[in-house]
Amino acid sequence: MKFINSFFNNIFKSSDSGVLTSRNRKTAYFFLLPNFIGFFVFTLIPIAIAFFLCFVRWDFSNPMRFVGLQNFTYMFTDSTFRIALKNTIFFSLVAVPSTMVISLGLAILLNKIIKGVKFLRTMYFIPYITSMVAVAIVWNMLYSPSMGPINSFLRNVGINNPPGWTASTDWSMIAIIIMSVWKQIGYYMVIYLAGLQGIPSHLYEAATIDGANSWQKFKYITLPMLTPTTFFVSIMLLIGSFKVFTQVMVMTGGGPGRSSNVLVYYIYNQAFVYNRFGYASAIAFVLFFIVLAITIFQFKKEEKWVNYTG
Amino acid sequence: MSKTKKIIVYILLIIGAAGMVMPFAWMLSASLKTNVQVFEYPINWIPDNPQWHNYIEIWRQIDFLTYYKNTIFLTLVVTGLSLFTSSLAAYAFSKIEFPERNLLFLLYIGTIAVPFQVIMIPQFMIIRNIGLSDSLWALVLIQAFTPFGVFLLRQFFMSIPNELSEAARIDGLNNFGIFTRIVLPLAKPALATLAIFQFVFVWNDYLGPLIYLSSDSNKTIQLGIMKFMTQYSSDYALIMAASVVAVVPVIIIFLFLQKYFVEGIAMSGIKS
Numbered sequence: 001m002k003f004i005n006s007f008f009n010n011i012f013k014s015s016d017s018g019v020l021t022s023r024n025r026k027t028a029y030f031f032l033l034p035n036f037i038g039f040f041v042f043t044l045i046p047i048a049i050a051f052f053l054c055f056v057r058w059d060f061s062n063p064m065r066f067v068g069l070q071n072f073t074y075m076f077t078d079s080t081f082r083i084a085l086k087n088t089i090f091f092s093l094v095a096v097p098s099t100m101v102i103s104l105g106l107a108i109l110l111n112k113i114i115k116g117v118k119f120l121r122t123m124y125f126i127p128y129i130t131s132m133v134a135v136a137i138v139w140n141m142l143y144s145p146s147m148g149p150i151n152s153f154l155r156n157v158g159i160n161n162p163p164g165w166t167a168s169t170d171w172s173m174i175a176i177i178i179m180s181v182w183k184q185i186g187y188y189m190v191i192y193l194a195g196l197q198g199i200p201s202h203l204y205e206a207a208t209i210d211g212a213n214s215w216q217k218f219k220y221i222t223l224p225m226l227t228p229t230t231f232f233v234s235i236m237l238l239i240g241s242f243k244v245f246t247q248v249m250v251m252t253g254g255g256p257g258r259s260s261n262v263l264v265y266y267i268y269n270q271a272f273v274y275n276r277f278g279y280a281s282a283i284a285f286v287l288f289f290i291v292l293a294i295t296i297f298q299f300k301k302e303e304k305w306v307n308y309t310g
Numbered sequence: 311m312s313k314t315k316k317i318i319v320y321i322l323l324i325i326g327a328a329g330m331v332m333p334f335a336w337m338l339s340a341s342l343k344t345n346v347q348v349f350e351y352p353i354n355w356i357p358d359n360p361q362w363h364n365y366i367e368i369w370r371q372i373d374f375l376t377y378y379k380n381t382i383f384l385t386l387v388v389t390g391l392s393l394f395t396s397s398l399a400a401y402a403f404s405k406i407e408f409p410e411r412n413l414l415f416l417l418y419i420g421t422i423a424v425p426f427q428v429i430m431i432p433q434f435m436i437i438r439n440i441g442l443s444d445s446l447w448a449l450v451l452i453q454a455f456t457p458f459g460v461f462l463l464r465q466f467f468m469s470i471p472n473e474l475s476e477a478a479r480i481d482g483l484n485n486f487g488i489f490t491r492i493v494l495p496l497a498k499p500a501l502a503t504l505a506i507f508q509f510v511f512v513w514n515d516y517l518g519p520l521i522y523l524s525s526d527s528n529k530t531i532q533l534g535i536m537k538f539m540t541q542y543s544s545d546y547a548l549i550m551a552a553s554v555v556a557v558v559p560v561i562i563i564f565l566f567l568q569k570y571f572v573e574g575i576a577m578s579g580i581k582s
Contacts (some may be wrong), residue, residue: 007424027485031402032414035395038455045496046432055432106326112319122568123327126334129564131514133356133532137539138337141546144349149336185330186330190575216528236373243425250536264427271431272521284428291425 053281060275071282081283083258084266087173091262092241095177099237100230103185107192108222124186132183136250139179140166166252169259176247176260188233195229196222227306231298238294242287263287328489329433341551348546364551374555376527377534381513384446384530389508393501401489404459405475415464418457426517434521438573448522453512459504461513466500467493504576506567513560531556
């Protein structure tokens with residue numbers, strides 16, 4: 001709100017300050033130009049075109065045809081779209097909370113020690129910076145149902161019928177989720193760690209004097225004081241989870257069958273394999289609206305649970 | 311905290327860390343084995359007879375050198391261009407008063423929320439129309455002007471006190487002088503953060519190259535290892551060696567510059 005107010009104030013202010021404004025404006029545009037040209041051509045114009053493409057049928061070779069809302073109504077009857085949407089939501093519902101809980105847990109543990117923090121943090125962080133393609137290839141081998149070390153281990157501890165992981169319709173999403181959580185917890189751990197370090201220690205000291213145990217301190221100090229971090233983390237994770245793609249492409253190709261097809265994988269296929277650019281754009285917009293709705297919903301509920309009194 | 315508690319914390323953290331690096335250790339060890347040995351169980355972490363020639367073999371089987379060169383070219387050009395253009399734009403958004411400043415900035419941050427998947431199809435059309443599909447420049451153009459860089463640097467430039475730039479102005483520096491002599495030197499940590507983020511993103515990016523780069527001479531390392539995996543799907547050891555070669559540069563860069571990484575992430579988490 002503050003931002004919008006000052007924005008309008010600025011507009012009204014601009015009319016009365018003559019020469020300086022025009023000189024400033026010139027300099028500002030000079031500084032902005034190199035980036036703005038690229039931003040305009042490769043971000044702003046594409047957004048406008050993307051909106052337009054939602055309402056056409058087009059495959060590059062045949063002329064474009066306006067089809068109104070057909071791309072959107074078609075989605076309701078498209079079973080692959082429904083499966084991809086369902087799988088994406090499943091991914092989100094499982095991967096987001098698990099990542100949050102594990103990375104918070106790790107951050108709390110890491111915050112308790114002094115020696116070796118840097119070394120351990122590095123270990124946890126490495127999966128996040130390495131290429132998704134490479135680690136997905138490695139995990140695929142680890143998951144190999146007949147020979148992979150994971151199932152060899154499971155058989156060794158007495159599980160005779162270990163899951164088929166990426167080769168099984170029941171387990172393919174789970175396999176992708178485990179790997180994705182593993183890859184990203186280091187990043188969110190670092191964010192939580194920064195959040196924990198921002199909690200003033202006198203709060204804990206006061207609680208200790210009052211006789212609070214560790215669980216009470218966690219529940220009544222750590223969690224409430226961390227809500228701004230949790231808010232940020234949950235938004236980032238939710239948005240990211242709806243964009244899951246590379247690991248699906250590399251590990252399962254959306255399969256077996258359609259069991260691990262997700263929205264972005266479906267968009268990619270519709271656009272660049274089947275050349276259905278209109279339909280793919282429409283699905284991409286649905287994705288955008290889901291992400292936007294989640295973000296707005298989170299911000300609306302922010303006041304109820306996020307505590308900014310530091 | 312009591313001593314036993316502390317030991318338990320350490321044990322938990324070390325077990326967790328082992329789980330995090332286990333896939334990398336397995337990858338490294340498998341890359342030095344023969345195909346038969348790769349899936350042996352119990353895992354032989356240190357191969358008895360390391361097959362170092364696997365690493366020579368992959369460069370022979372597939373044109374890794376070209377993929378490497380392309381990837382290095384892309385990361386350097388995209389990172390350089392985005393540092394250059396983003397820092398200029400961020401200066402205008404933070405240190406120059408002009409009427410449309412907030413409107414334009416709102417436009418920038420508004421688009422950060424738009425997923426890449428929404429604009430990738432129109433971007434592809436535009437690139438095709440200017441005749442740059444299947445060219446590394448296509449990726450340079452779509453990745454070097456992202457609003458994220460402008461946003462990140464602008465946030466940092468805002469924290470540089472205006473008194474500094476005003477004092478410099480009184481001493482006779484113009485905007486360009488203030489930018490190069492005052493703001494940029496002070497913003498080194500933020501520039502380093504953006505550089506590392508861009509470097510890692512471009513090096514690891516898969517979807518972008520997948521859409522644009524079709525001929526072999528233009529492929530990046532990520533497309534290269536995918537190609538390797540599909541062509542030599544049962545050469546497990548070689549695939550692992552190729553993966554090691556693909557991840558090592560980023561890990562090395564990270565180990566040297568992790569300070570900026572961690573600070574950048576902590577900064578984005580707290581200030582949001």
